[in-house]
Amino acid sequence: GLAQQRPLSFTDMFEMGRVSDPQISPDGRWVAYGITYYNVAENNRNADLYLVSTDGKVHKQLTFHPATDASPLWSADSKQLAFISTRDGSAQIYRLHLDGGEAQPVSDIATGVNAFTWSADGKYFAVATDMYPDAATPAASAKQEKEKAKDQASGRVIDALMYRHWNAWKEGKNSRVVVVPAAGGEAVSVTP
Template identity: 60%
Template structure:
C-alpha cells in the first residue's frame, strides 16, 4: 500500500509541472491551485496501466476542470485521454481492459461515457434523467450498475425526474421533517434516496433494482 501511495505522489509531481523551476522561491498560495489534484487511480486488469483523474483549478474564473489520464505502471509512458472543459471523473476499466468508462457532465447532467482505448472519441453510454453519482461495470462487461438519487415512490429515474419538475413549480420553501436523519453533513435530505439501477452498456432503459425508502449504498455516518 505504501508503494502505491508513493506512486500516486509521483503522478502528482509529473502532472503539475510546477516543481520544476530554474529558480527556487518559497511556495505561494497560488501554487497550491496550480498543482493538479490526482484522484480515482484505477489499475488496469492486466496491471500495465493506471487510469486516474487530475483536477485543475482556475482562481480567476472560480472554476475547475478534470480530465482522464493514463500512466504506465513502470512510469515510462504518460497519456492524456480527455480534453473536454467540463468535469471528466471516476475512470473505470472494462473487465477486458480495452475500454474506459468515466463520469462526465458534458451535456449538463452527469452521465457515464465510454472510451475505446484502441481509438475514437468518447461516447455517452447512459441517459439517466436523474444523473449518475457513481457506477461500476458488471463482471461480464455488458452492464453498468449506477447509483442515482430518486424519489422512492417513483418507479423509474424518468418518473422521478418528472416529479422533480412538478415539485420545482411549488413556490413554498418550507420543509416538513418527519425523519430523524433530516440532514447529512452540510446538505438537507430532499425526499430522495440513492438507488442502484442497471443499464446496458450499449444503451437501454435504467432498471431500479433497489426500490423503496432506503439508500444504496447506505449513507456513512462515520468520521472517515
C-alpha cells in the same frame, strides 16, 4: 545564480492538480486516473482523465473536455474505459475506446449518476442514483423533481436530524441502484 524564489501561496496550493481514482487495468499494463485542476482567478475547476503505463514510460491525457470527467473503470479486456462525465449537463456514463476516437455516452439516466461499476462480463453497469422513494424509475423521479420546482414556496419543514448531508439537500430522496445495459438502453431500478 539561482532564480528568485517566493513563498508558496494559498493560490499555488489550491491550483495544484489533485489526483483521484487510480485504476489499474486488468492486464496490468496501465493505470487510468483523474486529475482535477482548480483556477482561483476564474473560480472554476476542470477534471480530466489520464493514462500511464505501469512502468512509468508512457503518460498521456485521455480527455480534454471542459466538463468533469472522473471515476474511470476498465473493461475486462483492458481496451475501453467507462467514466462519469457532466458533458451533457448531468453526470452520465461515457465509454472511451483506447485505440482511438471520442468518448461516447452510454447512459441517459434522468436523475444522474453518483457512482457506478461495470459487470465482469461487460454487459451491464450498476449505477447509484438519488430518487424519490415512491418513484419506480429515474424518469419518474425526475418528473417529480420538475413538479416540485414549480412550487412557489421555498420553505422547508424540518422534522428530523440530520436534515441535510454536509452541503447538499436530499429533499426526501434515497440512493437507489439501477442497472443499465453497457450497450446503452433503459435504466431498470433494482432496489426499492
